[in-house]
Amino acid sequence: MTLYFKNGEYTEKDKLSISIDDRGYYFGDGVYEVIKVYGGKLYTAEEHFGRFLSSAQKIRMPLPYTVEEFIGIAEELVRANGISEGHVYLQATRGVAPRIHNFPGDEVLPMITAYAIDNPQPLGKLEMGVAVRTADDIRWLRCDIKSLNLLANVMAKQEAVEAGCGEAVFVRDGIVTEGSSSNIFGVKDGILYTHPATNLILNGITRRVVLKCCAAESIGVMEEPYTLEELRGMDEVFLTSTTSEITPIISIDGETVGDGTPGPVTSRLQRVFEKTIQQAMQETN
Secondary structure, three states, rough: OOOOOOOOOEEEEEOOOOOEEEEHHHHEEEEEEEEEEEOOOOOOOHHHHHHHHHHHHHHOOOOOOOOHHHHHHHHHHHHHHHOOOEEEEEEEOOOEEEOOOOOOOOOOOOOOEEEEEEEOOHHHHHHOOOOEEEEOOOOOOOOOOEEOHHHHHHHHHHHHHHHHOOOOEEEEEEEEEEOOOOOOEEEEOEEEOOOOOOOOOOOOOOOOOOOHHHHHHOOEEEEEOOOHHHHOOEEEEEEEEEOOEEEEEEEEEOOOOOOOOOOHHHHHHHHHHHHHHHHHHHHOO
């Protein structure tokens, strides 16, 4: 039996229903988060739920729970569903109301749902890397909000998969922004390059962890816009996300990155990242 969360209650999936008038269904009017679970413990939960509340605030949607209360909900889902390695998905929409574009009145409360599922580490991709293809970044200008409006991301990802690739890399006016569901990093002469955390990208939690790892390891970082041609000329390229961790990129649009194998800086950061996971698990025990 799998338990789901809906507005303060835990219920079985087949007993859970969402109204056709939910604004998430009509407009994608909501936000979401994905939190990784290792050894039955949430990883970087405070950072994820802090961003969740921030995204909700940016779309002017008050939520009735604190970071600590959201963590409690997620922990209960992990415990009740016996998740050892997986993730928690949490979503909030503006609620159920007749279909009009402007916000409903204050009497309409957000619809908050969540679940926890098994999802093992993608060890093959972490070791061997993935190919990517580029795509025009046609998304709106508030990519810093982790909203439900992901159609452009979905289309780019599908085109990448159909081309035999693991991810799409967005390019806006010649500048590399991020992946369809990840952040993108390049390494040149031992220096790490990544797009700054502006409105054009989502400031990924794994991205933040990687930057902290770089500081701890004295790896230089340049958070500045760079072009697609500059990305093609990098010694190493990798992507980061909650479920993909630090995944090497071995080719871009069919062109090999470096020698076509994960590079030394990428491998080093993978090892340091794994240590942060182990340390976090020890701290929560």
